[in-house]
Amino acid sequence: MTLLNHMRGKIKPITTALFALLFIVSCSSPTLEDYQQTTPVFAFDSFFDGELIAYGIVFDRDGKMTRRFHVDLTAKWQGNQGTIKEWFTFDDGEKSTRIWSITKQSANLYEGTASDVIGIAQGRTQGAALHWQYDLVINVDGSDYEVGLDDWMYLLDEKRLFNKTDIIKFGIKVGEINLVIEKQN
Template identity: 50%
Template sequence: MIKLKAMFISAMVFLVASCSAPDVDYYKGTEPEFNFKRFFSGELKAYGVVQDHKGELTRKLVVDMQASWQGNQGVIDEQFVYDDGETQTRTWYITLNDDGSISGTASDVVGEAKGDSNGSVFHWTYSVELPYNDSTLVVNFDDWMYLVTQSRLINRTAIDKFGVEVGEVTLVIEKIE
């Protein structure tokens, strides 16, 4: 019985460890080099889809963005338009920190978003308060941005509640040249 418990615990530890996401350091040396400030400057446009926990498409969206900087302080205005006609606005206030990390706040973000980049990848996490029925619901966002070219990236966001993935957003973000 003790041997069976030990095998079960070992299997669970292996399973949990194998499901963890890679660290941004894994992407060291990948090209093109992701520079958050350089990419998120000027006008950008994003096209995306939202999927539920089963992977089924629930919405499509287009996002117009305008980003500007004063030193290491940035503002990114996002204007969302969903295929059902709903619109949404989010304004990010970004700080490029001395240690190379990036932090950000927005009116619907609970606390502070925190992120790092390495090579061609940027990763950050944050919690968002979303409208839900006649109230709101706080969910966690786990954003992974993969720079494909200096003017285009793919953003995958896992959305979870209580550690269970409840949805996913996939965006292609392009700089408007």
Template identity: 45%
Template sequence: MRVLLPLLLLPVLLLSACSSDPALYRDNTPVLDHQTFFSGDLCAWGTVHDYSGNVTRRFVADIKGTATATTFELDEIFLFDDGEKQYRLWKFNKTANGWEGRAGDVVGVAEGQFIGNMMALKYDLQITSEESEIIIGMDDELHLVDENNMMGKTVMTKFGITVGEINLIMQKQLNDSACRLERD
């Protein structure tokens, strides 16, 4: 058992070493301002990967954002390549330590920060399928590339082990050609 324990802990240590430090982005520009980027219409495209990096799903998302100095909301519709539609309404509030976010399928409170050109957000997401419900840890890192484009990566974990990843691009829509998805 004495030899086995370090071998069991090694993957956890290696995985935790992969998390980036948000402070590394403090001086990066352009600075991500939530009021500017998350106000108005946004469109996102992304891929969901399993634990071995294989793409398992693709999606497009239509996002309507509203923001003030101390709050912002993101009304999201996701359409997946298998036809599934998901809805999520995020409500964020500024706190002394950053931002708190809530949504219907988020367990508890999401904790986030804006640092330089990035937004870091950690939360637990309840995923419901026909067979079961599971809670997955989500670690989002969104980076502003320019004033209208953002790239992001979400690491998904269960019991501290990476079980998947989401990669996406998000674009501010400056005209009516946004990725309009039907709002039921």
């Protein structure tokens, strides 16, 4: 038996095992626990307090940029209750407003509502990260659609954070939003 013939019977199981391992690794998602030891520690209610500004880009499911926007934000807290007002201006001239009512449930747990949010948004912080999930009604070319938002915020320093949001419909990622938010005061 030649070495080639000997290896033929072993290549398929090795290839299958490598493919399965690659599939498992590529399907894993980050968890908040991955960021437990990261700094600076993200205190949502401290960062979102005062005047802020954000700059963002919307990508379609193929990764093509479809829109750019900026957002002026004002956030205020009284005890465990916060309000975040967002004024969006898109590169095509569209303008919209969202007003969040946020409740700090515990040291690392937040809930929020807004007029275009379906139900209650839930977010949790760990280290320098916040994972925020909610369903949202968006208007595309005059039609309303319900989508899920899987929102990750990463505190860069005391004045800046990076936000990456996957837009999900029927369990499939259909778009992405990336933005940077900066404190103005």
